[in-house]
Amino acid sequence: QTLCGSWRRWRKSPARNQRRALSNNIINNNNIITEKLVRNGDNKKTVVCIEGNIASGKTTCLEYFSKTSNIEILTEPISKWRNVRGHNPLGLMYQDPRRWGITLQTYVQLTMLERHLAATSAPVMMMERSIFSAKYIFVENLFQSGKMPEVDYAVLSEWFDWITTNIFLPVDLIVYLQTSPQTCHERLKQRCREEEKVIPLEYLESIHQLHEDWLIRCTSSPVPAPVLVIPADHDLQKMLHQYEEHRDKILTASNL
Numbered sequence: 001q002t003l004c005g006s007w008r009r010w011r012k013s014p015a016r017n018q019r020r021a022l023s024n025n026i027i028n029n030n031n032i033i034t035e036k037l038v039r040n041g042d043n044k045k046t047v048v049c050i051e052g053n054i055a056s057g058k059t060t061c062l063e064y065f066s067k068t069s070n071i072e073i074l075t076e077p078i079s080k081w082r083n084v085r086g087h088n089p090l091g092l093m094y095q096d097p098r099r100w101g102i103t104l105q106t107y108v109q110l111t112m113l114e115r116h117l118a119a120t121s122a123p124v125m126m127m128e129r130s131i132f133s134a135k136y137i138f139v140e141n142l143f144q145s146g147k148m149p150e151v152d153y154a155v156l157s158e159w160f161d162w163i164t165t166n167i168f169l170p171v172d173l174i175v176y177l178q179t180s181p182q183t184c185h186e187r188l189k190q191r192c193r194e195e196e197k198v199i200p201l202e203y204l205e206s207i208h209q210l211h212e213d214w215l216i217r218c219t220s221s222p223v224p225a226p227v228l229v230i231p232a233d234h235d236l237q238k239m240l241h242q243y244e245e246h247r248d249k250i251l252t253a254s255n256l
């Protein structure tokens with residue numbers, strides 16, 4: 001396999017401290033190296049992001065690991081995306097993506113940044129998705145499918161670039177729950193979230209391709225950490241078994 005995210009490739013990637021040191025410097029136009037904004041204690045914490053398509057099983061995975069004492073779980077702030085001061089940007093986006101895509105994605109970007117910077121006490125922080133997938137998957141999908149005007153894409157990209165250039169947002173490991181779009185479609189129907197009833201299989205296929213381009217083929221956007229790929233079409237019992245098998249690798253992600 002030539003997967004950029006495979007275990008083989010990990011061993012060749014720079015060690016965690018080296019990666020963090022590299023990503024913690026900004027070289028500005030005058031070639032002056034400055035430090036990014038860093039939260040106290042960030043260098044000690046291990047950060048694991050669970051990535052995957054809509055309804056691939058990320059929340060279920062997080063729930064499983066939430067029973068582990070030294071892991072703190074941060075689920076996606078979806079309740080905020082469904083209700084900001086009485087408005088539902090998630091629902092609006094699915095009704096009219098061209099009009100409301102920028103509104104949702106601006107708010108997703110803010111709330112994801114809050115998640116990355118959340119003060120946690122456990123040594124391992126496991127979060128659902130990341131500011132990176134919000135941009136590289138969902139914003140890209142809206143733009144590439146012609147549902148986001150170029151000016152909205154440009155403004156969101158400027159914000160994203162400023163944030164990731166100036167704020168230290170370390171990720172030690174990405175766990176990619178790799179599913180088929182068909183599986184997600186089944187699970188989505190079963191979960192039956194009101195806003196998502198309009199999602200067709202084709203939408204999940206686009207989101208799947210973007211994940212594969214990003215995390216498997218490495219042909220789209222930078223991958224901020226080593227990737228552990230877990231096949232996730234299996235039934236719940238088999239999934240829990242796989243999580244158990246990978247538990248040590250996930251908990252010691254900071255040694256990678």
Ligand SMILES: Nc1ncnc2c1ncn2[C@@H]1O[C@H](COP(=O)(O)OP(=O)(O)O)[C@@H](O)[C@H]1O
Pocket residue numbers: 052053054055056057058059060061187188190191232233234235236237239
């Ligand atoms: N391995 C699995 N097999 C069958 N159903 C699953 C499995 N994992 C999760 N589900 C169900 O699929 C739906 C989506 O799962 P969820 O964990 O909410 O996905 P995500 O957080 O990625 O959107 C939920 O109804 C959940 O109970």
Ligand SMILES: Cc1cn([C@H]2C[C@H](O)[C@@H](COP(=O)(O)O)O2)c(=O)[nH]c1=O
Pocket residue numbers: 053054055056058076078090093104105108129133134135138139196
């Ligand atoms: C990050 C992100 C999410 N969304 C949408 C996609 C889904 O409808 C929900 C997230 O649900 P999941 O079950 O956790 O996958 O939010 C979006 O439109 N834009 C985004 O950046």
